[in-house]
Amino acid sequence: MDNTIEPEHTPVLAERVAELLAPALRQTGTARQAVLVDATLGLGGHAERMLTAHPELRLVGLDRDPEALRRATARLAPFGARFTGVHAVYHELPDVLDELGIAAVEGILFDLGVSSMQLDVVDRGFSYARDAPLDMRMDPTTGISAEEVVNTYSVGDLTRILRDYGEERFANRVAKAIVAARGRAPLTSTARLAELVRDAIPAATRKTGGHPAKRAFQALRIEVNGELESLRAALPAAIDALRLGGRLVVMSYHSLEDRMVKRAFAAGASSTSPADLPVELPGTEPVLRLLTRGAETPTEAELTSNPRSASVRLRAVERIREAA
Structure with missing residues (x-):
């Protein structure tokens, strides 16, 4: 195994994420230690930035990938007990907080999709650009692989x-x-699968939209890792875990994720009073306040310094009412 800590790893939209979370993490006038959950820890780039910017902050980092968790833990070791790493999927957030004795948190961050490390380590099988075994599991210790999917699923x-x-x-x-x-x-090879997909798509269509296998590889990765099911469960759990004034930031990388986030945030930011009533009923006021106007996209400067940010869509909310 490579033991490097990956100091060159550049987290996506780091400045904007820090700006959005900061107001909730500044616990001025309270003795309570602010808690931030990085629900997709990855290599720890966002976590390192937030722990450095907020010297009293406690950060709980979740990741399903044991290797990513190991590398991030090494990177964040200088922060001592202020960092807690947990091998878990983000929909397991309520159980993680319960086990740690944390009733509610000031901030939560989701940076969805496949990580830089998973793309760059060839034998993980996430990339159609280089030949590797068909795996695609974010946690290679459990679950079905892409090889099992393509060789056993029906048409x-x-x-x-x-x-x-x-x-x-x-x-x-x-x-x-x-x-x-x-x-x-x-079928056991990413190169063979990419070739099959390319050949199955009409030649005229292959000329635009990037590599013909891009969409198929995305679909298989989502299926193998149950990503949308996890996100569907994780979003309400994350909202419930926020303290009053707490903030949730989500970065999505394809339309299915972003659509799910948009709907969850819009529902929380809407009144549940019947539309025909002249006044809003107590307890039906919005639970969330939208912090972004639609989905924010990367700036030209971000794209230049971090090309992998090209497809990111960022949305953020603040908890403005306790649950009824």
Whole structure:
């Protein structure tokens, strides 16, 4: 294993994330230690920045990837007991906080999608650009791999995954090509799968939109890791975990995630009083205040310094009312 701490890793939208979270983490006038949950710790870039900026802050970092957690823990070791790393998926947030004896927190950060480390380590199988075993598990110690998915799922299930998670126009054609190919020999290679997808998509369509296999690889990764199901459970849990005045920041990297975040935030920022009443009923006021106007995108400067930020969409909210 590579033991480097990855100091060159650049977290996405670091300045904006710090700016949005700061008001909730400044516990002026209270003896309570502010707590921030980094629900997708990765290599610890955002966590390091926040711990440095807020000397009294306690940070709980979650990651399902044991190797990412190990590297981040090494990186954040200088902060001592102010950092707690936990091997967990973000939908497990309530259980993590309960086990740590934390009733509520001042801030939560989600930086969704695949991490830089997972893309860069070839044998993890996330990239269509380099040949590797078909794995794609964020936690390689558990769950099904992409190899199992492409070699065992029916045409119908593969079509659904490619269409719903990858927004692939030619989902059925690609699914049929996969099933036909595995009938001759099991699919075990990212390069072979990328080739199959490319050949299944009409030549005229391949000329635009990047690599033809991009959408298929995204869809398989989401299926293997149960990403949308985890996010669907994690968003209400995160909102519930916020103290009054606490803030939640979410960075998404594709439309399915962003749509889910947008709906959850919009629901929390809306009154639940019947629309035809002249006054708002007590206890039906919004629970959240939107901190961003729509989804924020990276600046030109961010894109130049960190090209992997190109598809990011950032949304943030503040808790303005306790639950009824």
